[in-house]
Amino acid sequence: xxxxxRFGRFWWDFVIGDDWLVAVLVVIGIGATAALxxxxxxxxxxxxxxxxxxxxxxxxxxxxxxx
Amino acid sequence: xxxxxxxxxxxxxxxSGVEFVEALTIVLAAGLARGWRSSLTGLAAATLVLxxxxxxxxxxxxxxxxxxxxxxxxxxxxxxxxxxxxxAILRASGYKALHDEDAIFAQEMADASGxxxxxxxxxxxxxxTLAFKGVLLEGLEVVFIVxxxxxxxxxxxxxxxxxxxxxxxxAGVGVAVRAPLARVPENAMKxxxxxxxxxxxxxxxxxxxxxxxxxxxxxxxxxxxxxxxMSFLLVRLLRHERRTQLxxxxxxx
Numbered sequence: 001x002x003x004x005x006r007f008g009r010f011w012w013d014f015v016i017g018d019d020w021l022v023a024v025l026v027v028i029g030i031g032a033t034a035a036l037x038x039x040x041x042x043x044x045x046x047x048x049x050x051x052x053x054x055x056x057x058x059x060x061x062x063x064x065x066x067x
Numbered sequence: 068x069x070x071x072x073x074x075x076x077x078x079x080x081x082x083s084g085v086e087f088v089e090a091l092t093i094v095l096a097a098g099l100a101r102g103w104r105s106s107l108t109g110l111a112a113a114t115l116v117l118x119x120x121x122x123x124x125x126x127x128x129x130x131x132x133x134x135x136x137x138x139x140x141x142x143x144x145x146x147x148x149x150x151x152x153x154x155a156i157l158r159a160s161g162y163k164a165l166h167d168e169d170a171i172f173a174q175e176m177a178d179a180s181g182x183x184x185x186x187x188x189x190x191x192x193x194x195x196t197l198a199f200k201g202v203l204l205e206g207l208e209v210v211f212i213v214x215x216x217x218x219x220x221x222x223x224x225x226x227x228x229x230x231x232x233x234x235x236x237x238a239g240v241g242v243a244v245r246a247p248l249a250r251v252p253e254n255a256m257k258x259x260x261x262x263x264x265x266x267x268x269x270x271x272x273x274x275x276x277x278x279x280x281x282x283x284x285x286x287x288x289x290x291x292x293x294x295x296x297m298s299f300l301l302v303r304l305l306r307h308e309r310r311t312q313l314x315x316x317x318x319x320x
Contacts, residue, residue: 044273
């Protein structure tokens with residue numbers, strides 16, 4: 001493994017962690033929040049609703065991989 | 068002190084405290100198994116590297132416009148926080164083994180005692196690298212937390228004060244007992260840190276994305292309560308599911 005690969009892997013593990021789906025859904029959630037805010041619609045409620053949904057999906061994936 | 072500032076100090080204190088407890092376990096294992104000189108040299112070298120990273124990144128972060136900073140920091144904290152929460156919920160519901168500082172210490176001691184003795188620059192190389200890598204990796208998380216929390220809330224010194232208070236407490240107790248801090252309720256602390264990281268992540272992501280919160284800073288408490296309630300319900304649900312699975316498996320055996 002080259003130094004660059006190890007460096008990239010370290011930062012991937014540090015920031016993204018065990019489940020990449022969490023990062024993808026967070027980016028989608030923030031994007032949707034920005035879109036609502038840009039359209040002058042109240043946007044604060046979207047991410048709090050997304051949090052339990054993301055957690056649930058990620059937990060199910062983790063449980064499926066361990067059992 | 069405002070709600071945001073109090074929350075900032077507590078979050079930095081708790082999150083850093085968890086990392087310092089883990090770093091202490093590694094430094095103790097390296098010191099007891101390979102000698103204190105190599106372990107403390109590794110600790111000092113890692114601290115120096117962390118200080119350089121902080122000095123380089125801290126001032127740079129303050130130059131970034133606050134909304135862009137909150138958007139990026141909020142997103143990162145949200146990803147970080149959800150990963151912490153996921154692990155904490157899996158532990159609390161029985162799907163993942165609890166974090167056990169005593170067991171980790173015993174494993175580190177066994178690995179360190181069995182490793183070959185190689186001396187470089189007057190220190191035992193294994194002890195040095197074990198302490199250096201452990202402190203650097205745990206310390207990087209502390210640096211990340213202090214800089215992101217502090218810059219997004221507009222007070223790096225307050226976040227640093229929270230981390231410094233945790234360092235003094237953990238180092239003081241560690242020097243006094245010279246054993247891993249197994250009695251620290253680390254699993255509960257990790258759950259709390261996951262809640263706080265997720266809360267700050269949600270709060271700043273919304274602000275950075277152009278949204279605004281009803282009640283301004285006070286909304287942090289509402290978000291914390293909501294994330295806490297949802298996490299509690301998920302733990303209850305998964306714990307019930309886990310027990311049913313185990314009972315079924317027992318009945319079939």
